[in-house]
Amino acid sequence: MASEVRRGRPEDVKILGELSDRVFRPNLTPGTGMPYEFPRLFHAANAQNLYFVADDQDRPVSLVATYKSVLAANGALISAISIGSVATLVEHRGYGYATQILEAMMRDARSDHSLMLVSGGRNLYLRLGCVPFGHLIRVDWPVHSEGPGRGILIREVEDFAKDVAELHRVYRSEPCRYLRTSEEMAAFLQATKAERYRARPHPTRVFVAESAGRALAYVVAAPSRDGSRVDLVEWAGDRAQLMALANRAGQAAGAKRAEWLLQPDDLTLRGMLASHGIAEHDEANEGTLLILNVKRLVDEVNPVLRERTGQGLKVVSDDGKFVLSWSGETANAVPQLPGPVSVASMGAWFFTDSGLNLPLPDTAGLNFV
Ligand SMILES: CC(C)(COP(=O)(O)OP(=O)(O)OC[C@H]1O[C@@H](n2cnc3c(N)ncnc32)[C@H](O)[C@@H]1OP(=O)(O)O)[C@@H](O)C(=O)NCCC(=O)NCCS
Incomplete structure (x- = not known):
């Protein structure tokens, strides 16, 4: 029988990566998949954030891997803990281990993180109060041969070490993103070369559009x-280059279509796609979220709320239930407040169109670092 929830030490990282592969990449040799796809997650420096339980022979049987993140969400900086690689070995499932680990992790994370982001919508997460959220637009682009405009060069990025600084600069220009250090950016790029990256059988490739170097x-x-489609699982930078990049990436893979997600506030790109006659499809962000610390969240989003509505939020009661009120001078229209609710049920009000509908970056894969 497994016992208490533990946090990893640097020497546990290897065996925890192998556990993750046994569950998520069963066709690979354990240790050769997930640790390469998520090099910062399965990293000695992140060992403490790998939560697990072990059996009576001290072998880990259930894992919840977490990564501390800051999200830039159109002006707000939101502290979040990302949850991925939730895995219990088959023969140990149904004993409540994953639930037990998540509960312990949430207790630890509550004071320093306003949000928990989870890469899935299972009952396991919903029972803990996680809710679906968000609003993104999916684009389905027919790949054709049109290249970039004059003075623009498109090439495949093969030497990541050489190009990482430039790509990091482009990444940082996005208003809605995970904050990433240059080390995280380098790790992300390198991870795209992992065998069966994102469980895909064909290699993932990176293309850049540049002008004057x-x-x-x-x-x-x-x-x-x-092979009929390429998914632009990450993209950034000048929207005018995106369609030619999609064409190039699609052609290189022999694909007929390219798909990607964009934020509803991305008016430049939406306008360009409309002028190409491309239909938009609404979709929720992948995964689910839970507010861990509503006071912290309110502090983090109030500057953008004041800009939007002239008013900020106040958390006026804290007795198991939370009561929000608006405070400020102007009386702009503001979304109706929820009644006194548990912090769990507040997630939908902040992050869906039943309330504030605050933007969050695409959470598929939770940043893949
Ligand atoms: C998902 C997974 C990690 C669960 O591990 P586990 O240790 O068996 O988890 P638990 O025993 O805590 O919970 C198992 C189920 O019992 C349910 N459960 C647990 N305790 C419960 C309780 N007291 N009352 C009611 N239901 C309960 C959970 O909601 C969960 O339901 P779900 O499978 O529909 O989500 C495991 O099945 C697994 O590794 N699956 C493959 C990998 C995967 O899909 N990971 C999730 C990626 S998003």
Whole structure:
């Protein structure tokens, strides 16, 4: 029988990566998949954030891997803990281990993180109070041969060490993103070379558009299983280059279509796509979220709320239930407040169109670092 929830030490990282592979990459040799796809997650420096329980022979049987993140969300900086690689070995499932680990982790994370982001919508997470959230737009682009405009060069990025600084600069220009250090950016790029990256059978490739030697935009293109489509799993930079990059990435993979997600506030790109006659499809962000610390969240989002509404939020009661009120001078229209609710049920009000509908970056894969 497994016992108490433990936090990893640097020497546990290897065996925890192997556990993750046994569950998520069963066709690979344990230790050769997930640790390469998520090099910062399965890293000695992040060992403390790997939560697990072990059996009576001290072998880990259930894992919840977490990564501390700051999200830039159109002006707000939001502290979040990302949850990924939630895995229990088959023969140990249904004993409540994953639930037990998540509860312990949430207790630890509550004081320093306003949000918990989870890469899934299972009952396991919903029972803990996680809710679906967000609003993104999916684009389905027909790949064709049109290249970039005059003075623009598109090339495949092969030497990541050489290009990481430029790509990092482009990444940082995005208003809605995970904050990433240059080490995290380098780790992310290197991870795209992992075998079966994002469980895809074909290699993921990175393309950059540049002018006079300076990067303007890039895409990370992962082909679908049947090869008919490339998914631009990450992209950033000058929107005017995105369609030519999608064409190039699609052609390189022999794909007929390219798909990507964009934020509803991305008016420049939406306008460009409309002028190409491209339809938009609404979709929720992948995964679910839970507010861990509503006071902290309110402090983090109030500057953008004041800009939007003239008013900020106040948390006026804290007795198991939370009561929000608006405070400020002007009386702009503001979304109706929820009644006194538990912090769990507040997630939908902040992050769906039943309330504030605050933007969050695409959480698929939770930043893949
Ligand atoms: C998902 C997974 C990690 C769960 O591990 P586990 O240790 O068996 O988890 P628990 O025993 O805590 O919970 C198992 C189920 O019992 C349910 N459960 C646990 N305690 C419960 C309780 N007291 N009352 C009611 N239901 C309960 C959970 O909601 C969960 O339901 P779900 O499978 O529909 O989500 C495991 O099945 C696994 O490794 N699956 C493959 C990998 C995967 O899909 N990971 C999730 C990626 S998002």
